[in-house]
Amino acid sequence: MSIDYADGATPLEYDEMEGLLLTHVTTRAELDRWELDNINQAYQWADELKHKNILNTDFICLLHKKMFGNVWKWAGQFRESDKNLGVPWVEIAVEFKLLCDDAHAWVEFDTYSPDEFAARFHHRLVYIHPFANGNGRHARLMADLILEKIFNAVPFTWGNANLTKPGDVRKGYICALKVADNHDYSLLLKFVRS
Numbered sequence: 001m002s003i004d005y006a007d008g009a010t011p012l013e014y015d016e017m018e019g020l021l022l023t024h025v026t027t028r029a030e031l032d033r034w035e036l037d038n039i040n041q042a043y044q045w046a047d048e049l050k051h052k053n054i055l056n057t058d059f060i061c062l063l064h065k066k067m068f069g070n071v072w073k074w075a076g077q078f079r080e081s082d083k084n085l086g087v088p089w090v091e092i093a094v095e096f097k098l099l100c101d102d103a104h105a106w107v108e109f110d111t112y113s114p115d116e117f118a119a120r121f122h123h124r125l126v127y128i129h130p131f132a133n134g135n136g137r138h139a140r141l142m143a144d145l146i147l148e149k150i151f152n153a154v155p156f157t158w159g160n161a162n163l164t165k166p167g168d169v170r171k172g173y174i175c176a177l178k179v180a181d182n183h184d185y186s187l188l189l190k191f192v193r194s
Helices: 028-047 057-068 089-108 114-128 135-150 168-180 186-192
Strands: none
Touching: 028 057, 028 135, 057 089, 057 135, 089 114, 114 135, 114 168, 114 186, 168 186
């Protein structure tokens, strides 16, 4: 199967493509549909969560598995290759622990408003880029779960668009993430509620 990648998307390595569970899938459109079905199941699962214990590696990896586990063998597992973005793959576990530790401190010391907390967590998760694919979609759901489960707040609107599709809204999202790479979260905070 040949995949066309949207601007800013992470290409899969050959061995990662071999992890496709659905051998009948031959086009990007078919893959997108199956992933969307799996993601919708993950949203239903997440809606039923009663606990707030989500700021840890086990939960974050489980969420990725729930989102992509019907499509990819490696869902929920850290990537084992370097990508066009993200930390080197050998640093993922350490960066993940630092992110979760920081998030617990942010909660304990009431460091950020709910929106800024979720946006910063989202940005760091995307920056780490822990999985072979699905990092943006996963990080967006994780940010929304932080808002809902920890802060009893309304999820982000994310530009009211499908951010997996090329276009101006996706470009704005990627631009906001790149600005946040320099510790300026103003564009990202504006985007997530647009």
